[in-house]
Amino acid sequence: MTEQKQVILHGFWASPYVKGVELALKIKGIPYEYVEEDLTTKSTLLLKYNPVHKKVPVLIHNGKPIAESLAIIEYIDETWKDGPPILPRDPYKRSQARFWVNFIPQHLFTAMILVLKTEGEEQQKVVKEVFEKLTLLENGMKDFFTYGTATASVESENMGLVDIFMCSFIGAHRIHEEVLGIKFINPEKFPMLFSWLKAINELPLVKELAPPYEKSLGLVQSLRQNALKSTAAA
Structure with a gap:
C-alpha cells in the first residue's frame, strides 16, 4: 500500500x-x-x-x-509538498494567515451561532456583534489580499489556508440568512467578502464537497428550535 x-x-x-x-x-x-x-x-x-x-x-x-x-x-x-501550497511560505504572510483562520471560527462563526440560539434584544446585540466582526474581516482582508496569497478570484489550485477556512465556516451563510431572515453578507456593505465567497462557492471542488442544501437547512433550523426550547424551559 x-x-x-x-x-x-x-x-x-x-x-x-x-x-x-x-x-x-x-x-x-x-x-x-x-x-x-x-x-x-x-x-x-x-x-x-x-x-x-x-x-x-x-x-x-x-x-x-x-x-x-x-x-x-x-x-x-x-x-505532501508536491501539491499546491496551502500555507504561505513567507513567515510574515504565514503568520497573518494563521491570525485570520483563528479569527474566523473563534470570533465571527461563534457569534453567528449565538444569533441562531437567541431572540429578541439578546439576539439584536449578537447581530450587532456579527456585523462588527464582518467589518473587521472585510477591512483586514483588503490588506491580506495585498500581502497574502489569497485572491478574490480564487481557483481550486490556488486556494490557501484563509480561503479554506472562509469557505468552511462562512461559505454556507445563505442557510443562516434564510433561517433567521437576516442578511449578513450584504454586497453593498461587504463587497470584498461577498465577491470572495461567491468565487469560492462556484469552484467545482467546493460544490463537490458541499452537503445537500436542504439537509443543511434542516439541521440549522433544528439547532435554532432546540436552543430556543431549552432557553424557554430554563
Whole structure:
C-alpha cells in the first residue's frame, strides 16, 4: 500500500472543521478513506485517536492520528509538498494567515451561532456583534489580499489556508440568512467578502464537497428550535 492510501479521515458531514480538512486533502490530490462519525455515540476509534477532545476531525496517516483541523491542514501541507501550497511560505504572510483562520471560527462563526440560539434584544446585540466582526474581516482582508496569497478570484489550485477556512465556516451563510431572515453578507456593505465567497462557492471542488442544501437547512433550523426550547424551559 502506498503512503497516500494510508490516509483515513474521521468526520461528521456538517462540521466546518471537517470540511476544511477535506478541502485541503482534495487540493493536494490525496486519496483518503472517509469515516462518518455519529457524534451522539462516539466510536471507540474516535475516542482512541482523540482521547483529549473526543471530537472530529481526526486524520490517520500511517496509523498515526492527528487532531485539530488547523494542525491537520498544516500537517497535510508539510507532508505532501508536491501539491499546491496551502500555507504561505513567507513567515510574515504565514503568520497573518494563521491570525485570520483563528479569527474566523473563534470570533465571527461563534457569534453567528449565538444569533441562531437567541431572540429578541439578546439576539439584536449578537447581530450587532456579527456585523462588527464582518467589518473587521472585510477591512483586514483588503490588506491580506495585498500581502497574502489569497485572491478574490480564487481557483481550486490556488486556494490557501484563509480561503479554506472562509469557505468552511462562512461559505454556507445563505442557510443562516434564510433561517433567521437576516442578511449578513450584504454586497453593498461587504463587497470584498461577498465577491470572495461567491468565487469560492462556484469552484467545482467546493460544490463537490458541499452537503445537500436542504439537509443543511434542516439541521440549522433544528439547532435554532432546540436552543430556543431549552432557553424557554430554563
